[in-house]
């Protein structure tokens with residue numbers, strides 16, 4: 220039952236405050252770590268997006284007791300060594316993070332399990348995790364020899380590896396680190412480009428000894444996790460939609476509270492700065508595992524820039540909405556080194572270019588990104604989310620500045636990462 224919505228705005232000036240909901244990456248990890256640790260872990264600020272609910276569902280099937288009370292979660296776990304062998308298939312829905320991190324967790328567990336997800340997950344590459352996990356001794360079988368879901372994983376005794384990452388991916392790094400926890404010996408991971416470090420930070424929060432210097436991460440297997448409390452900050456990838464909205468809708472002034480500002484995730488801030496956006500950041504001045512703050516943003520004149528190299532992993536999920544931002548910047552914006560976009564929920568290079576072209580943008584796809592020339596007055600159009608939450612939200616934000624309505628088909632997928640999105644859009648566009 221896919222929904223279609225018509226978005227009609229008279230080019231409003233946006234104003235008001237939004238409290239950004241919990242970070243998706245950190246919410247997933249809070250339930251994973253809380254389930255690995257024996258005892259009671261509590262979480263506040265948890266994201267109630269469908270992807271994170273898929274993670275909860277998987278651990279419930281493994282015998283972990285998980286209670287939700289609004290954005291608070293209480294996890295009571297017997298510890299990884301005493302999970303139940305699930306009688307049902309672990310369904311990971313639309314979530315790449317759940318599927319890949321669970322592969323690492325299940326590889327070193329004591330249970331046999333089968334994991335599968337939706338049609339989008341079925342197309343996403345899994346060899347990037349199954350190959351290194353097999354090197355560690357994991358017993359994994361799967362479609363096309365483990366290239367795709369479904370994956371069947373028989374928990375096994377693992378050994379440490381040294382792994383030079385062939386792709387810049389926090390999901391791959393995290394899957395290996397989670398398996399390394401249960402492996403004999405010291406695992407070393409080498410990253411050529413740094414990726415989000417939420418797993419490393421949370422490992423420390425749960426009392427583990429992990430070192431990370433010069434893109435080399437090491438973890439000794441066999442360490443015990445200590446159950447704790449996790450405070451999840453807001454998701455900068457969700458805030459990105461409203462940062463861009465306020466930057467491009469003339470006369471806007473918007474405050475975004477509770478924005479996670481981990482330096483491995485804040486590439487969009489660097490982009491906005493270079494483009495000449497008008498914003499201020501107030502950092503939350505308390506000790507926390509993950510930094511966060513409030514961002515005040517106003518509309519301004521923007522200039523096109525080049526976005527490439529080590530900046531890409533720091534803003535990979537924000538590229539759809541950054542492409543929209545670039546349609547309103549003067550001159551050329553070039554996004555390169557972003558071929559990973561092709562293996563997200565959909566091929567995001569094609570989806571972004573087709574969607575913005577329908578609205579009249581001057582945008583072309585390249586092998587590893589896109590080139591956008593602005594500024595362009597966008598026009599209303601009928602578009603599709605491609606079943607991808609980030610494409611659906613990008614198109615919805617575009618409707619704030621289009622001449623005429625945007626009809627968005629398949630809008631329901633937005634609840635994957637941001638169930639309150641339309642409510643928040645209403646709040647600032649009234």
Ligand SMILES: O=C(O)C1=C[C@@H](OP(=O)(O)O)[C@@H](O)[C@H](O)C1
Pocket residue numbers: 243244245316387388389390391393415535536559
């Ligand atoms: O580790 C994570 O939580 C994530 C890592 C990124 O994926 P890759 O590891 O595939 O780059 C990102 O795109 C995804 O939304 C979440």
Ligand SMILES: C=C(OP(=O)(O)O)C(=O)O
Pocket residue numbers: 243270313314315316317536563564609636
């Ligand atoms: C790519 C994303 O998530 P995942 O890989 O977890 O499906 C995303 O949220 O943009």
